[in-house]
Amino acid sequence: DIVMTQTPLSSPVTLGQPASISCRSSQSLVHSDGNTYLSWLQQRPGQPPRLLIYKISNRFSGVPDRFSGSGAGTDFTLKISGVEAEDVGVYYCMQTTQFPYTFGQGTKLEIK
Amino acid sequence: QVQLQQSGPGLVKPSQTLSLTCAISGDSVSSNSAAWSWIRQSPSRGLEWLGRTHYSSKWYNDYAVSVKSRVTINSDTSKNQFSLQLNSVTPEDTAVYYCARGAYDSGWGIDYWGQGILVTVSS
Numbered sequence: 029d030i031v032m033t034q035t036p037l038s039s040p041v042t043l044g045q046p047a048s049i050s051c052r053s054s055q056s057l058v059h060s061d062g063n064t065y066l067s068w069l070q071q072r073p074g075q076p077p078r079l080l081i082y083k084i085s086n087r088f089s090g091v092p093d094r095f096s097g098s099g100a101g102t103d104f105t106l107k108i109s110g111v112e113a114e115d116v117g118v119y120y121c122m123q124t125t126q127f128p129y130t131f132g133q134g135t136k137l138e139i140k
Numbered sequence: 141q142v143q144l145q146q147s148g149p150g151l152v153k154p155s156q157t158l159s160l161t162c163a164i165s166g167d168s169v170s171s172n173s174a175a176w177s178w179i180r181q182s183p184s185r186g187l188e189w190l191g192r193t194h195y196s197s198k199w200y201n202d203y204a205v206s207v208k209s210r211v212t213i214n215s216d217t218s219k220n221q222f223s224l225q226l227n228s229v230t231p232e233d234t235a236v237y238y239c240a241r242g243a244y245d246s247g248w249g250i251d252y253w254g255q256g257i258l259v260t261v262s263s
Contacts, residue, residue, distance in 0.1 A: 069250070077238075078253070079246065082246045082249035120187060124242060124248040124250075129177070129189040129192075131186060133186055134186060
């Protein structure tokens with residue numbers, strides 16, 4: 029299985045300041061079709077996860093443009109340009125390149 | 141708008157079978173641009189993908205190795221729904237279970253989720 033490792037596990041951020049979360053995979057996420065199936069999800073307390081970013085850097089419908097994704101191969105980053113109160117929650121990276129699909133352990137974003 | 145509505149018992153006895161159903165609206169279980177997954181979440185295991193069903197000229201099922209000997213995902217085109225069966229459950233199978241959609245247009249990212257059902261395995 030591909031192991032997804034996120035850092036940090038917890039990120040206290042001041043409102044309006046940027047935040048960054050890293051995700052590293054144990055092997056390349058480049059699929060044989062040339063695509064890299066790395067996505068980012070947000071989970072607010074008491075809710076199911078919500079898709080933010082797919083294929084490294086594509087924002088899903090309705091996701092604010094303060095969220096951006098980057099990276100390649102085995103190293104990926106989610107950035108929030110200016111954290112808002114509604115961004116509090118746990119963020120997960122997920123790979124759908126290879127079965128079984130796997131998730132990172134999650135990064136808890138909280139407000140200082 | 142895609143919506144996934146989950147149903148099933150919240151309590152299952154050890155050694156019995158966990159059965160959940162996910163009713164789809166706004167898409168088709170037999171769409172060849174979508175795949176239908178079951179995912180669970182627990183404090184000890186985090187988010188764990190269990191398997192998926194996908195139709196592309198024929199049905200394909202893929203399962204996580206950790207549950208492969210115990211899990212079955214079926215689809216029902218007449219009701220536009222899919223289901224999860226997990227046999228021989230133990231307390232370690234206690235988790236919130238989600239049904240979810242992966243879509244070609246979302247890079248096979250999991251773009252829609254059911255509301256989740258907490259399933260407790262206990263006698």
